[in-house]
Amino acid sequence: MIHPSAIIDPDARLADDVEIGPFAVIGANVEIGPGCVIGPHTVISGPTRIGSHNRIFQFASIGEECQDRKYRGEPTRLEIGDHNVFREGVTVHRGTVQDHGVTRIGSHGLFMAYAHVAHDCVIGDHVIMANQATLGGHVHIGEHVILGGLSAVHQFCRVGAYAMCGGGSIITKDIAAFVMISGNPAATHGLNAEGMKRRGFEAEVVSELRRAYRLVFRSQRTLNQALEELEQQGERSAWLELFIDSLKTSSRGLTR
Incomplete structure (x- = not known):
C-alpha cells in the first residue's frame, strides 16, 4: 500500500489501509485516517490531521507553512475532514498564531487542480473550488459554496452558505448566503435558486x-x-x- 520510494517520517501516524504513491513525502506530526489515497510526489507537512477516505492527487502540497511574513515557525496546524478530493497541484497552508492557529476544511469537498487555501481559512462541507480558485488568509467559506475557476477571495472575507461565485470573480467584500455573484469587481446577480x-x-x-x-x-x-x-x-x-x-x-x- 506504500510505495518503497515514499518517505514517511517516523512520527507520522497512518491508518493501516492508507495508500501512498511513489516519491510522496509525509512529514512529522501528520495523521492520516483510514481509506485515504495519497498520490505520487505529494508533500504533506505537519502538524496536520487528515480524516478518512480523502484522496490527494499528485504534486499537491498539504499542510505547508503559510506565506504570511508574520509567520515565525510557530506550531500551527491544519485539520481536514472526510471524503475530500484534492486534485493536482492543490496547496493548503496551516494557520497562524495571529488567528486561531489552525486552517480547517470540512468534509465532501472538491478542490480542483491548482486551487489554493491560505492560512487560517475555515471551509464548510460540500464546497467546490474549481481550477485555480484562490483564497486569501482568514477567509470563511460556508457549506455548499461553489467558487468558479480563477476566482479570488480577498483575505478576511466571508462567503455565505449555498452561494455561487462565477469564474474569474474578484471578491473583496463578504457574500451573503444563497446568492450568485460574478465579475471584477464582483456583483450580485440574483438568488442561487437553481x-x-x-x-x-x-x-x-x-x-x-x-x-x-x-x-x-x-x-x-x-x-x-x-x-x-x-x-x-x-x-x-x-x-x-x-x-x-x-x-x-x-x-x-x-x-x-
Whole structure:
C-alpha cells in the first residue's frame, strides 16, 4: 500500500489501509485516517490531521507553512475532514498564531487542480473550488459554496452558505448566503435558486429567500432597514435565519 520510494517520517501516524504513491513525502506530526489515497510526489507537512477516505492527487502540497511574513515557525496546524478530493497541484497552508492557529476544511469537498487555501481559512462541507480558485488568509467559506475557476477571495472575507461565485470573480467584500455573484469587481446577480432546487429545497423556501433577496439587494432600503424588516416577520424558516445571519456577521461590507 506504500510505495518503497515514499518517505514517511517516523512520527507520522497512518491508518493501516492508507495508500501512498511513489516519491510522496509525509512529514512529522501528520495523521492520516483510514481509506485515504495519497498520490505520487505529494508533500504533506505537519502538524496536520487528515480524516478518512480523502484522496490527494499528485504534486499537491498539504499542510505547508503559510506565506504570511508574520509567520515565525510557530506550531500551527491544519485539520481536514472526510471524503475530500484534492486534485493536482492543490496547496493548503496551516494557520497562524495571529488567528486561531489552525486552517480547517470540512468534509465532501472538491478542490480542483491548482486551487489554493491560505492560512487560517475555515471551509464548510460540500464546497467546490474549481481550477485555480484562490483564497486569501482568514477567509470563511460556508457549506455548499461553489467558487468558479480563477476566482479570488480577498483575505478576511466571508462567503455565505449555498452561494455561487462565477469564474474569474474578484471578491473583496463578504457574500451573503444563497446568492450568485460574478465579475471584477464582483456583483450580485440574483438568488442561487437553481442550485437550491438541485439540493432539494422546497419551492416555498426558495420563494421566501427570493423575497428576502429582493428586499436587501433590489429595494431602496439600507441594509439596516432591510434587516429590521426581515426580523419583524413573524414566522421565519431556518434558511431565512441563515440568510439573515450572513448579513449580520459581515465585517467587510457586502457584495451588492
